[in-house]
Amino acid sequence: MSSPFAIESTDLSKRYGSEVAVERLDLAVRQGSVYGFLGPNGAGKTTTIRMLATLLRPSGGEAAIDGVPITDRDTVRERIGYLPETPPLYPELTGREQLQYVAGLRDLPDDEATRRIDDLLARFDLDEDADKRVSTYSKGMKQKAGIIQAILHRPRVVFLDEPTSGLDPRAARTVREVISDLAAEETTVFLSTHILPVVDELADTVGVLFNGDLVAEGPPQKLKQRAETGDERSLEDVFLEVTQEADLPEQAAHTESR
Amino acid sequence: MSVGHAVLVARMELTHRVRKTTDRPTQIVALAVAALFGAIPLLGSIAVAFVVGQGIASGTITDPISTARLAAAVVPLFVTLVVTLRVVQTSGSLTIADGLLTTVSHREAVGGILLSELAIVAVLVGVPSVGVPVAFAVGSGQPAAFPLVFVALVVLSVLGTLLGFVVGLGLRNLVARSEFLARYKTAIGILLFLLYFVGISSQQAGSAIFPVVDALGSSPLGWFADLALFGQGVGADPLSALGAVVVGVVALPVLGWLASWLAALLWYTSPVQPEEEEREPSQMGSLAGVSRPMARIARKSWIRARRGPIRLVYVVYPLFLLFPFVQGAVVSGEVPTALPPLLAFYGAWAAGAAFSLNPIGDEGPVLPVTLTTPVAGSTFVGGLCLAGVAIGVPITLVLAVVTGVLSGLGTLALASVALTAVVLPVAATGIAVGAGVLFPRMESVEVFRGVETTAPSLFAFALYSLVLSISGVPVSLVSTPLTRGIVVDATNYGESVVVAGGLVATVVLAGLAATVGYVFAVRSFDDYYLG
Ligand SMILES: Nc1ncnc2c1ncn2[C@@H]1O[C@H](COP(=O)(O)OP(=O)(O)OP(=O)(O)O)[C@@H](O)[C@H]1O
Ligand SMILES: [Mg+2]
Numbered sequence: 107m108s109s110p111f112a113i114e115s116t117d118l119s120k121r122y123g124s125e126v127a128v129e130r131l132d133l134a135v136r137q138g139s140v141y142g143f144l145g146p147n148g149a150g151k152t153t154t155i156r157m158l159a160t161l162l163r164p165s166g167g168e169a170a171i172d173g174v175p176i177t178d179r180d181t182v183r184e185r186i187g188y189l190p191e192t193p194p195l196y197p198e199l200t201g202r203e204q205l206q207y208v209a210g211l212r213d214l215p216d217d218e219a220t221r222r223i224d225d226l227l228a229r230f231d232l233d234e235d236a237d238k239r240v241s242t243y244s245k246g247m248k249q250k251a252g253i254i255q256a257i258l259h260r261p262r263v264v265f266l267d268e269p270t271s272g273l274d275p276r277a278a279r280t281v282r283e284v285i286s287d288l289a290a291e292e293t294t295v296f297l298s299t300h301i302l303p304v305v306d307e308l309a310d311t312v313g314v315l316f317n318g319d320l321v322a323e324g325p326p327q328k329l330k331q332r333a334e335t336g337d338e339r340s341l342e343d344v345f346l347e348v349t350q351e352a353d354l355p356e357q358a359a360h361t362e363s364r
Numbered sequence: 365m366s367v368g369h370a371v372l373v374a375r376m377e378l379t380h381r382v383r384k385t386t387d388r389p390t391q392i393v394a395l396a397v398a399a400l401f402g403a404i405p406l407l408g409s410i411a412v413a414f415v416v417g418q419g420i421a422s423g424t425i426t427d428p429i430s431t432a433r434l435a436a437a438v439v440p441l442f443v444t445l446v447v448t449l450r451v452v453q454t455s456g457s458l459t460i461a462d463g464l465l466t467t468v469s470h471r472e473a474v475g476g477i478l479l480s481e482l483a484i485v486a487v488l489v490g491v492p493s494v495g496v497p498v499a500f501a502v503g504s505g506q507p508a509a510f511p512l513v514f515v516a517l518v519v520l521s522v523l524g525t526l527l528g529f530v531v532g533l534g535l536r537n538l539v540a541r542s543e544f545l546a547r548y549k550t551a552i553g554i555l556l557f558l559l560y561f562v563g564i565s566s567q568q569a570g571s572a573i574f575p576v577v578d579a580l581g582s583s584p585l586g587w588f589a590d591l592a593l594f595g596q597g598v599g600a601d602p603l604s605a606l607g608a609v610v611v612g613v614v615a616l617p618v619l620g621w622l623a624s625w626l627a628a629l630l631w632y633t634s635p636v637q638p639e640e641e642e643r644e645p646s647q648m649g650s651l652a653g654v655s656r657p658m659a660r661i662a663r664k665s666w667i668r669a670r671r672g673p674i675r676l677v678y679v680v681y682p683l684f685l686l687f688p689f690v691q692g693a694v695v696s697g698e699v700p701t702a703l704p705p706l707l708a709f710y711g712a713w714a715a716g717a718a719f720s721l722n723p724i725g726d727e728g729p730v731l732p733v734t735l736t737t738p739v740a741g742s743t744f745v746g747g748l749c750l751a752g753v754a755i756g757v758p759i760t761l762v763l764a765v766v767t768g769v770l771s772g773l774g775t776l777a778l779a780s781v782a783l784t785a786v787v788l789p790v791a792a793t794g795i796a797v798g799a800g801v802l803f804p805r806m807e808s809v810e811v812f813r814g815v816e817t818t819a820p821s822l823f824a825f826a827l828y829s830l831v832l833s834i835s836g837v838p839v840s841l842v843s844t845p846l847t848r849g850i851v852v853d854a855t856n857y858g859e860s861v862v863v864a865g866g867l868v869a870t871v872v873l874a875g876l877a878a879t880v881g882y883v884f885a886v887r888s889f890d891d892y893y894l895g
Pocket of ligand 1: 122125126127145146147148149150151152153154895
């Protein structure tokens with residue numbers, strides 16, 4: 107089965123009790139592209155990513171990763187990598203042991219795993235601290251280990267939830283380079299972030315989530331073009347405009363129609 | 365230093381503690397039990413105060429003042445012990461240290477937690493500190509006795525609290541500064557607790573405590589008795605009473621200052637970190653004959669346990685139940701025949717409890733990753749069981765067989781014990797994963813001396829221990845000579861047949877329970893969602 111879309115969803119919804127976190131979300135992310143997932147705090151980005159990563163059971167709708175429905179968890183899990191908001195590491199292990207552990211869970215051959223781990227550790231400037239315990243790591247060091255762990259097995263689709271949070275400029279640069287490289291190797295990157303320049307630079311498509319709804323979607327260049335006049339504005343302006351509280355534009359519409 | 369800030373800190377601290385306690389039903393039950401036991405000495409002290417008051421009034425108590433001096437020493441001693449323990453365990457650290465210390469001065473912060481501790485002490489000794497003076501005043505028929513006894517009790521309690529802070533913070537400072545203490549604090553804590561336990565159970569405690577109380581009674585602390593009984597015509601020394609006032613006026617601020625100084629010393633230091641990682645080569649390695657993911661899961665459990673042994677401290681607790689047997693063996697020089705099967709059973713219990721009693725909660729922050737790797741439930745659960753079996757079976761077998769030989773068990777009984785020591789630990793891990801998945805514990809709890817980790821839930825413990833015990837019943841029936849005899853008489857079968865039958869029954873029961881537990885855990889893991 108070869109679908110042109112690495113991530114597809116229709117009517118994907120998640121409710122917590124009566125609270126709606128994600129509302130009938132339709133996504134179609136092309137193979138090998140970088141999708142920038144934006145939205146204010148509490149918009150539902152993490153919830154969406156967790157559903158796509160087979161960690162949360164959707165309340166409604168369906169989704170498929172690489173053509174495989176997310177209900178087929180075993181197959182989906184083989185093809186994805188996931189970096190949660192808080193880096194998932196055992197404090198008692200060293201960075202290297204943690205990476206070896208996850209490589210083992212994914213059954214990578216030992217020498218192959220060692221090579222990749224050494225490569226990535228060096229690339230992220232973490233090689234000197236690799237044999238220290240995670241409990242002694244700084245926030246950024248944990249984040250780096252979390253990112254390495256998510257891409258170690260060269261997944262088809264990577265979900266990165268705020269990958270640059272806590273990183274120094276050099277490390278953030280490395281992450282951006284790594285994302286470009288991944289996309290060049292036909293890996294699809296689904297990334298949520300609040301740092302708009304990152305998305306502006308990397309994303310092929312930007313989606314803005316607001317109150318569980320996709321309120322804007324398209325290539326950054328196109329979104330920045332004002333529809334009526336055609337002049338350019340910043341991604342920040344776009345974000346602020348489409349994520350205004352719903353009653354404001356509605357009120358405006360009312361006054362206009364009157 | 366603003367008293368208002370300190371009061372605010374104290375209020376937040378108390379609210380936080382009360383909510384933390386009331387959020388957990390088990391904590392409430394524990395508290396209720398503690399209150400029930402606490403009420404006994406409390407009512408006792410009130411009764412004693414009444415009788416003493418009467419005795420003084422009627423002249424039957426000949427030397428009341430020296431008895432009162434001992435009492436005056438016991439109050440601060442008790443309070444100091446309680447507060448020291450609490451400071452070492454929890455209240456020595458601020459709940460949101462960074463936020464608090466960048467908002468108020470450390471003097472206000474320490475003032476705050478002091479006040480909150482005083483509030484707790486007030487609950488502990490508050491009732492007696494009102495009840496005792498009242499009972500005494502009523503008993504002695506002199507209402508005027510109330511205020512002085514009350515004042516003396518309050519000052520002694522505050523003194524004890526401050527002293528507890530100074531000692532507790534001093535100990536914390538030592539641990540924060542000494543690499544040796546930092547590294548072995550778990551072991552030292554367990555050792556101290558064992559010593560305490562041995563001391564209590566050997567009934568030698570009295571002879572150790574009386575001299576201390578005696579000495580304290582003749583120290584300035586005893587002067588508070590003279591203050592409390594001043595003007596009762598019982599021979600209270602006016603000079604000592606005055607001395608008590610001076611001690612109170614001088615010691616309270618000095619101790620307060622010391623506590624604040626020690627707190628600053630503690631809170632503004634970064635504690636020493638025991639460095640161990642350089643000594644161990646970091647290779648996860650593999651285990652012969654086991655798939656790589658499964659081997660890694662087992663190894664990860666071992667590494668985590670070795671580096672954070674506190675996580676497993678609960679596995680040691682049942683050993684206290686075995687203590688009388690071990691003590692008996694040491695004293696009499698011969699191993700009781702009950703010990704080998706008990707050890708086999710404990711070994712099995714520990715093998716299951718150590719790594720598999722909270723499969724999902726133990727993953728902690730890594731759970732999302734574990735769940736997004738293609739690891740199957742059977743691999744994950746199997747790896748955890750392997751971690752317990754690979755260590756538990758050899759140790760249990762050796763312990764059971766060695767004690768079995770020493771205790772002079774017959775061949776038949778020895779073989780039965782050995783077989784139990786092999787089969788039961790394996791089954792125990794299966795039962796444990798089932799119970800642990802049925803009752804996961806996600807949030808971290810304080811397991812020991814202020815250390816928070818994810819400990820298995822009490823329900824998982826109970827279910828696991830119950831099922832394992834039931835499976836062990838047949839074999840223990842046929843292993844104990846008395847009950848074996850009954851069974852042999854009742855069934856008319858030979859001894860070897862009965863023993864074999866008991867063994868088979870246990871193997872079948874344990875195997876069945878383990879299979880159910882294992883399959884349930886595997887299924888649950890495969891179907892597990894975060895929400
Ligand atoms: N376990 C939960 N129970 C109840 N409500 C939840 C739960 N998890 C998330 N929510 C709610 O779902 C909504 C979306 O949360 P989500 O974490 O997906 O937001 P987000 O877009 O990732 O925000 P942020 O940018 O702050 O990370 C929020 O309103 C949140 O309160
Ligand atoms: Mg989020």
